[in-house]
Amino acid sequence: MPAIEFLSVTKRYPDGTVAVSSLDLAIEPAEYVCLLGPSGCGKSSTLRMLAGLEEVSEGELRLDGRAINGLPAQRRDMAMVFENYALYPHLNVFDNIAMPLVARGRAASEICTRVARVAEALQISDLLKRYPAQLSGGQRQRVGVGRAIVRRPSTFLLDEPFGHLEAYLRLQLRAEFRRLHERLGTTTLHITHDHEEAAAVSDRIAVIEQGRLQQFGTFLELLDNPVNRFVAEFIGSPPINLLPAQLTGSENGPCVKVGPAKVPLPMARTAGLSQAVASEQLTFGVRPEDVYFDTQDTSETLFGDVVAIEPQGDFSLITVDITVGTIRAMMSSTTILRRGQRVGLRFDVSRAHLFAADGHSLLVPPVRPAGKAR
Amino acid sequence: MTRVYLREICLSFGRFHLFDGLSFECPEHAYLCLVGPSGCGKTTLLRIVAGLTHPDSGDIMIGGARVNDLPPWGRGVGLAFQNYALYPHLSVAENLAFPLRARTRKDRVRGAELHRRVRDMAALLQIEPLLHRSVTQLSGGQQQRVALGRSLICNPRVLLLDEPIAHLDVRLRYQMRLELKRLHQRAGTTTIQVTHDQQEALAVADIVAVLKDGQLEQIGPPLKLYRHPATAFVAAFIGDPPMSILRAELITDDGELALRISEAVIPLPRKFIRNLTGARSTKVLLGLRPTQVALADYAGPHTVAGIIYSHEIVGRQLELVLAIGNDRLRYRTDRVLRVSVGEHVNVSLALDNARLFDGGTGRCLGADDDIAELGTVETV
Numbered sequence: 001m002p003a004i005e006f007l008s009v010t011k012r013y014p015d016g017t018v019a020v021s022s023l024d025l026a027i028e029p030a031e032y033v034c035l036l037g038p039s040g041c042g043k044s045s046t047l048r049m050l051a052g053l054e055e056v057s058e059g060e061l062r063l064d065g066r067a068i069n070g071l072p073a074q075r076r077d078m079a080m081v082f083e084n085y086a087l088y089p090h091l092n093v094f095d096n097i098a099m100p101l102v103a104r105g106r107a108a109s110e111i112c113t114r115v116a117r118v119a120e121a122l123q124i125s126d127l128l129k130r131y132p133a134q135l136s137g138g139q140r141q142r143v144g145v146g147r148a149i150v151r152r153p154s155t156f157l158l159d160e161p162f163g164h165l166e167a168y169l170r171l172q173l174r175a176e177f178r179r180l181h182e183r184l185g186t187t188t189l190h191i192t193h194d195h196e197e198a199a200a201v202s203d204r205i206a207v208i209e210q211g212r213l214q215q216f217g218t219f220l221e222l223l224d225n226p227v228n229r230f231v232a233e234f235i236g237s238p239p240i241n242l243l244p245a246q247l248t249g250s251e252n253g254p255c256v257k258v259g260p261a262k263v264p265l266p267m268a269r270t271a272g273l274s275q276a277v278a279s280e281q282l283t284f285g286v287r288p289e290d291v292y293f294d295t296q297d298t299s300e301t302l303f304g305d306v307v308a309i310e311p312q313g314d315f316s317l318i319t320v321d322i323t324v325g326t327i328r329a330m331m332s333s334t335t336i337l338r339r340g341q342r343v344g345l346r347f348d349v350s351r352a353h354l355f356a357a358d359g360h361s362l363l364v365p366p367v368r369p370a371g372k373a374r
Numbered sequence: 375m376t377r378v379y380l381r382e383i384c385l386s387f388g389r390f391h392l393f394d395g396l397s398f399e400c401p402e403h404a405y406l407c408l409v410g411p412s413g414c415g416k417t418t419l420l421r422i423v424a425g426l427t428h429p430d431s432g433d434i435m436i437g438g439a440r441v442n443d444l445p446p447w448g449r450g451v452g453l454a455f456q457n458y459a460l461y462p463h464l465s466v467a468e469n470l471a472f473p474l475r476a477r478t479r480k481d482r483v484r485g486a487e488l489h490r491r492v493r494d495m496a497a498l499l500q501i502e503p504l505l506h507r508s509v510t511q512l513s514g515g516q517q518q519r520v521a522l523g524r525s526l527i528c529n530p531r532v533l534l535l536d537e538p539i540a541h542l543d544v545r546l547r548y549q550m551r552l553e554l555k556r557l558h559q560r561a562g563t564t565t566i567q568v569t570h571d572q573q574e575a576l577a578v579a580d581i582v583a584v585l586k587d588g589q590l591e592q593i594g595p596p597l598k599l600y601r602h603p604a605t606a607f608v609a610a611f612i613g614d615p616p617m618s619i620l621r622a623e624l625i626t627d628d629g630e631l632a633l634r635i636s637e638a639v640i641p642l643p644r645k646f647i648r649n650l651t652g653a654r655s656t657k658v659l660l661g662l663r664p665t666q667v668a669l670a671d672y673a674g675p676h677t678v679a680g681i682i683y684s685h686e687i688v689g690r691q692l693e694l695v696l697a698i699g700n701d702r703l704r705y706r707t708d709r710v711l712r713v714s715v716g717e718h719v720n721v722s723l724a725l726d727n728a729r730l731f732d733g734g735t736g737r738c739l740g741a742d743d744d745i746a747e748l749g750t751v752e753t754v
Contacts, residue, residue: 038543166412166570168611175695175702179684182715195544200686200693219687237689239545289689308552310577311596313613314665317577319552328548333597339559 001065002026003187004050004155009059011045011211019045021211022059030185032178034198036234037208043191044159046208050189051157052076063154078155079148083163087132087143093119094128097146104151118146121180138169142176149184158190162197174200195219195235207231225365229283229355238288238317241327245284245354247277256354258284259324261302266350269364277356285353288317291329294346301344302327306337320345376437376450376531376564377402378423383432385418385588392418392588393429400581405558405565407575409611410585416568417536419585423566424534425449437531452530452563454521456537460509467492467505470523495523498557515546519553526561535567539574551578572612576600584608604738606731609661615693617661617729618703624656633660633725636699638678643725649739650730657733664693664706666728670720677720685713696721 004027011020020042027033035043048054049061052073060067068076079100087096094115095102101111119125122142132140141161148156161177162170178201181188192198198205199219207214207222207230215227219235226232232240246257254270255262263284294301304322316333319326320343327345331337354362378400385393392415400406408416421427422434425446434441441449460469470492474483483491496502499519504512509520518538525533539550555578558565569575575582576596583593584607592604603609609617623634624642631642631650670677680696680703687693692711696703696719705721730739 167572168411168616175684175686178686179695179715182684193543196688200688220690223690233545237544238548308555310552310555311600312573312576313600314663 001029002062003029003031003064004189005060005062005065006046006050007060007062009046009049009061010057011042011049011054012057018211020049023211023213025206025213025216027187027189029187031204032181032188032190032202034190034192034202034205035208036192036195036198036205038193038234041208042211043208045211047157047159047189047191050076050155051078051080076155077153078157079151079153080157080159081141081144081148081161083160087140087147089132092129092131093124093135093143093146096132096143097150099147100151114150115146118150121149121183122146122176136169137165138173141165141173145177145180149180149186152184152186154187156186156188156190158188160191160193162192162194170197177201196237207234209234223287224351225361226353227361229285229359229361232285232353232355232361236287238328238330240285240287240353241291241325242355243284243286243322243325243327245282247273247280247282247354256282256284259302259322261300263300263347263349263352265354265363269350269366271364273362277362280357282357282362283355285355286327286347287351288328288330290348290351291327292346292348293329293331293335294344297344298346301346303342303344306339306341306343309337309339377435378532378564378566379433379435380419380422381433381435383419383422383429383434385422385427385429393432394588395432396588396590398583398590398593400564400566402564403562404580405555405578406567406581406583407579408566408568408583408585409570409572409575410591411611412570413587414585415588416585420534420536420566420568423449423532424451424453450531452525452528452533454518454525454533454535454538456540460517460520460524462508462510465506465508466496466501466512466520469509469520470495470505470527473524473528491527495527498526498560499523499553514542515550518542518550522554522557526563530563533563533565535565537569538567540570547574554578573614576612582612584611602738603661603729606659606661606736606738609729609731613663615664615688615704615706617663618667618701619731620660620662620698620701620703621733622658622660624650624658633658635660635678635723636680638676640676640678640723640725646725646730646739655733658739659731659733659736660723660725661729661731662703662723663727664704666724667703667705668722668724669705669707670722673720674722677722680719680721682713682715682717682719684715694719 006023006025008022008024009020010022012018035046037043045054049056056069061069097115097118098111119128122145124142127139162173174197204216204218205222206216209230215222215231222231222235243258248255248257252264253267254273255264302322304320306318307321308319310317311333314333315330318329318331351366356362381397383393383396408419410416418427422429436449471488474488474491496505501516501519504516509517539547542550551574579596582596582599584591586607592599592608599608599612603612606619610619620635625632625634627639631647633640633642678698680698682694683697683702684695685692691706691708694705696705731737732739
């Protein structure tokens with residue numbers, strides 16, 4: 001039985017705006033799920049309905065199989081962590097973490113033990129006497145998390161928990177969040193607009209756009225098997241290359257025509273490709289890490305001029321101007337390349353995508369090694 | 375000559391000394407990025423160049439002349455901030471024209487000349503179709519372009535950008551940073567940009583300056599900072615992934631120099647040995663990128679024992695965060711592994727391309743021998 005279930009849940013505000021539109025989502029016990037989407041996509045409304053801070057307009061919300069639409073927030077046994085920490089400035093770290101236990105009238109000895117254990121897990125044991133104003137952003141966020149976990153809720157709700165933090169702190173904290181999750185095993189719903197953060201911490205990701213669930217799966221499923229163009233564009237960094245394309249045939253089966261190049265598609269991926277799309281303007285999608293430089297001049301090679309080289313470390317991001325647009329490719333930063341140089345490009349079609357005019361994905365998903373990464 | 379040079383800048387806020395004799399140079403036509411954690415002084419430094427903040431002492435030189443006593447508008451600098459600061463009641467064209475109209479009567483640009491300059495700027499930024507729209511109707515990326523255009527329209531000698539693309543979504547950020555770089559390639563204006571995002575700095579800049587606590591940790595071309603970080607701080611700050619830093623001790627093992635990390639003793643490659651004369655103590659810091667770490671099948675004399683502290687999915691790879699004593703070491707693999715927090719693992723470390731830093735000062739201990747490998751990617 002799922003721990004949390006949204007059954008055709010809709011959120012409609014009094015002014016008629018539909019924030020969430022008939023959402024179906026089932027989260028397993030002890031699962032870490034991210035709700036991912038751009039601002040205004042409805043992910044916050046989704047979380048707030050689950051927390052009991054917003055009413056469900058239509059549909060049913062279930063916790064451990066039980067409908068909770070009418071259950072007040074304080075009886076849902078959930079703990080929420082916000083972007084802005086919301087710590088009590090006049091209380092020190094110990095008292096801030098202890099607050100939910102004090103409010104429930106727990107014994108002093110129990111409070112001490114539990115706060116100490118939480119502080120140790122979050123590595124803030126030496127900060128217990130300090131006040132929030134004396135802490136860095138990362139430390140404050142840990143205290144916020146400490147206050148949420150100290151009462152052992154059944155569910156964590158995290159609303160952009162790293163939003164305010166600097167990149168290096170986010171990197172550090174996401175490892176802490178994942179570690180904590182594995183140790184506590186608490187079902188977690190985490191909202192973010194950052195796909196790298198979602199990939200790092202979660203088991204599965206629900207991509208939401210305009211109030212509708214687009215896709216629910218592991219990061220690798222979203223990366224290699226996006227159901228539509230929106231998911232393909234929203235996931236992955238650097239972003240996927242999208243180029244206008246048409247479907248054509250050849251003696252070896254279906255091809256995609258991208259600019260002057262004819263890119264053959266692997267048979268295994270073209271099953272179910274209907275003739276209906278043959279006349280449509282399609283979009284060919286290929287990730288920068290699946291673009292290769294090619295010295296040969298074949299019918300599937302695209303030629304263009306290097307317009308920018310952006311070093312990133314071991315790799316550089318190369319932007320190439322072709323007649324129908326620009327393509328980004330990743331290549332080793334030790335490769336000798338000049339701006340203005342003419343280069344040939346080829347694609348790893350086993351990982352490429354083709355989108356119909358309405359955005360839905362047309363090719364059979366690429367074959368991935370069996371098993372889950374975690 | 376529009377070299378920007380800051381000499382011996384001191385600035386205190388009460389008893390807090392932010393800059394204590396900081397000097398640095400941005401060469402003519404260069405694109406320099408200032409990076410560092412919040413509070414390092416990068417924005418203050420930009421404001422000092424702009425004339426919005428005055429140092430307690432030190433010289434601000436633009437194009438060979440001391441500009442300390444000149445007001446911001448007399449310094450020939452163009453400014454663009456992360457919040458755009460456009461005039462909401464004006465159109466795109468009026469926003470672009472504003473700096474030209476707002477000048478003193480003598481310098482004021484008007485009539486056909488004004489129109490020509492606005493049109494040229496719109497063409498450079500590819501916003502010609504938007505000229506008559508209200509700026510409130512524009513997307514974030516379009517507003518950013520208008521703000522850039524407004525800072526460039528007076529042909530500033532120096533362009534100063536404070537987090538110009540921080541507010542944009544991921545896809546637009548990639549697009550805008552490329553446009554900034556191409557704009558600089560076309561216009562050649564000496565540019566100083568503040569960013570918190572070191573990946574953005576590596577991508578756009580000719581020169582990256584890393585600041586920490588008001589001090590310059592390192593300044594140089596992007597790949598020099600990545601491959602030859604001058605300090606352990608730069609090593610752990612620059613790159614995605616950055617280097618993991620492990621505390622280690624220099625010891626002699628059977629007459630050969632070796633590193634002791636946790637319980638393990640690892641022989642030190644020969645190339646390090648001649649650089650160790652600079653070491654002040656036996657305490658050193660070892661900097662390693664995930665590619666220099668491998669999981670070992672069993673514990674050997676040169677493997678290091680660790681515990682899986684956490685793990686993440688990064689792109690198509692699995693990243694393990696390992697606890698080695700009190701330090702964290704990151705390792706990445708393409709393999710599909712089932713791992714759990716708390717599991718014991720053994721790793722072998724490839725020291726050949728690792729970096730060693732002094733345990734006290736954090737300064738890099740030599741290893742300049744392979745500096746020739748630099749510049750294999752032409753960025754100019």
